[in-house]
Amino acid sequence: MEVEKLCVSYGKKSVVQDLSFCLEEGELLGLIGPNGAGKSTTIRVILGLMKKTAGEITIKGSDQRYGYVPEHPILYDELTLWEHLQLLAATHEVPNFEQEANQLLERFRLSSVRHHLPLGFSKGMKQKVMIVLAFLMKPDLYVIDEPFIGLDPKAIKELIQLLHEEKKRGAGILMCTHVLDTAEKICDTFLLLDQGQCIAQGKLGNLRDQCGLSDASLFDCFDYLTS
Numbered sequence: 473m474e475v476e477k478l479c480v481s482y483g484k485k486s487v488v489q490d491l492s493f494c495l496e497e498g499e500l501l502g503l504i505g506p507n508g509a510g511k512s513t514t515i516r517v518i519l520g521l522m523k524k525t526a527g528e529i530t531i532k533g534s535d536q537r538y539g540y541v542p543e544h545p546i547l548y549d550e551l552t553l554w555e556h557l558q559l560l561a562a563t564h565e566v567p568n569f570e571q572e573a574n575q576l577l578e579r580f581r582l583s584s585v586r587h588h589l590p591l592g593f594s595k596g597m598k599q600k601v602m603i604v605l606a607f608l609m610k611p612d613l614y615v616i617d618e619p620f621i622g623l624d625p626k627a628i629k630e631l632i633q634l635l636h637e638e639k640k641r642g643a644g645i646l647m648c649t650h651v652l653d654t655a656e657k658i659c660d661t662f663l664l665l666d667q668g669q670c671i672a673q674g675k676l677g678n679l680r681d682q683c684g685l686s687d688a689s690l691f692d693c694f695d696y697l698t699s
C-alpha cells in the first residue's frame with residue numbers, strides 16, 4: 473500500500489496533513505501517536521469509510537480485500553458466531569472455510585460458544601471474534617486498530633503468533649496501538665503521528681537516531697519526539 477500526501481479534514485478542521493508512507497509485503501507497520509494525533513482518521517480513510525481532502529492511496533496487487541479489526545467490535549445481534557463466519561466466507565469468497573474457522577476458534581478459545589449469539593459475549597470475546605473474522609479471509613492487507621485492549625494474555629500471545637504467520641505469508645499489516653512495549657517487540661517499522669503530521673518513521677533505529685538516544689526504547693523515543 474502506498475499513501476501519498478494524504479490530507480483529511482473534519483469540516484474546516486485539518487486533522488491529517490501531507491501524510492506519506494509505504495507498507496510493503498510482509499511488513500508490520502506500527503501506527504503510533506498521542507491521543508487525537510489522527511491515527512483512527514487515517515485508518516478510516518484507508519478503509520474508505522471517510523473521504524480524504526487530498527492525496528492518493530494505492531493498494532497494489534490483485535487482492536483488494538483487507539482484514540479489518542476495528543477498535544470497537546461490530547457484530548450482528550441476530551447471528552450466532554458461526555453464522556458470522558459463514559456470512560463472511562460467503563461474501564468474501566473464502567473457499568472451504570470450515571477447517572480454518574475451526575482452528576481459529578480453537579486458538580482463541582471460542583469453540584464452545586460457536587453457536588451462541590454474541591449479545592452475551594464479554595468485550596474480550598467480541599474482540600476475539602473480530603480477530604477471527606479478519607484472519608479467516610487471509611487477505612494481503614490487514615488494518616488493525618488497537619487489537620490488544622481487552623484481550624487476555626493467552627489471546628494476546630495467539631494474536632502475536634498469527635501476525636507473525638501472516639507476515640511470513642507476505643501480508644502487509646498496518647496496526648495502530650498505544651501498547652508500545654508490545655509494538656516494539658513485533659513491529660518492523662513505525663510511523664509516529666502527532667497533530668496530524670508524521671514526525672518520525674522507519675525502524676526503531678531510525679527513531680533512535682532522530683532522538684540521538686542510541687539505546688532508547690520505543691516508549692522513550694515516543695516521549696522524546698512528542699514532547
Ligand SMILES: Nc1ncnc2c1ncn2[C@@H]1O[C@H](COP(=O)(O)OP(=O)(O)OP(=O)(O)O)[C@@H](O)[C@H]1O
Binds near residue numbers: 505507510511
Ligand atoms: N467525528 C469527528 N468530528 C470532528 N473531529 C473529529 C472527529 N473524530 C475525530 N476528530 C478529531 O480529529 C483529530 C484526530 O482524531 P483521531 O480519532 O483520528 O485520533 P487518534 O490518533 O486515533 O486518537 P486516539 O489515540 O485517542 O484514538 C482529533 O483532533 C479529533 O478531535
